[in-house]
Amino acid sequence: MLGFDIGGTNLRVGVVEEGKFLNILHEPIENQFDEQGTIDQVIKLISRAMSPGVATIGVGVPSVVDLKKGIVYDTVNIPSWKEVPLKEILESKFEVPVLINNDANCFVLGEKYFGSGQNVNNLTGLILGTGVGAGLIMNNKLVPGHNCGAGEFGMVSYLGHDYEYYCGGGNFRSLYGRDAAEAFLLASDKQPEALKIWNSYGNHLAELIKLVLYTADPESIVLGGSISKAFPFFKDSMLQSLQTFAFKNSLANLNIHVSELEYAGVLGAAYLHIDSGV
Secondary structure, rough: OOOEEEEEEOEEEEEEEEEEEEEEEEEEOOOOOOOOHHHHHHHHHHHHHOOOOOEEEEEEEOOOEOOOOOOEOOOOOOOOOOOOHHHHHHHHHHHHOEEEHHHHHHHHHHHHHHHOOOOOOOEEEEOOOOEEEEEEOOOEEEEOOOOOOOOOOHOOEEOEEEHHHHOOOHHHHHHHHHOOHHHHHHHHHHOOOHHHHHHHHHHHHHHHHHHHHOOOOOEEEEEEEEHHHHHHHHHHHHHHHHOOOOOHHHHOEEEEEEEEOOOHHHHHHHOOHHHOOO
């Protein structure tokens, strides 16, 4: 099986056999404003990774998807991808079944099959990167929603913007005068200014997690994305702010942790066929 994770800035692809990568390739997207150019880059990278034993291709994209037709709509950070029939394009090129899904769904599916969610019935995966994405496992089944938009918590209005504005990394500089990577490095050196930034971030993330708890009620939340690396710096303020959550027993039964899987999205994309029964 081949899994492909299309991010807002990077492409990652790997051939997976029994949960292990036979190979893994990655490269930055060359031009997000060139629809055909980006499609061609995806095809070239899959061609490099492809091997004779690959029988299926799964692709995760940061967007909503027509799951039956495999059409990708309004891809985040790839403005040229307004309506791309990606399933049809890839099946025509590689002549194997292709499944397309949201990248956060692929992330949580990777965690379910190979990570911390293997023994968890109700799992939410939160990707904290440039933006915020979420995938839901409920009663041991991936829940994509009718338009593959279930779990878009980041788009919900919050403090005059939305949760993504405060919990993603894209607005760190406008909020704090530092970008997220810079704030992480400064916090690693125990700089008070940076520690204060992450303390504030933890408070905002706690409000997002409350929304997740009130709507999805998971037993476990796994964090991924670049910002999750700063978890030690925002964990305490996040947990403190969560104490105002109304249902104390639910909070006591909740496990929040950072993913330990490398390329969880690629693994989940490769196993979309197993989850769908194809």
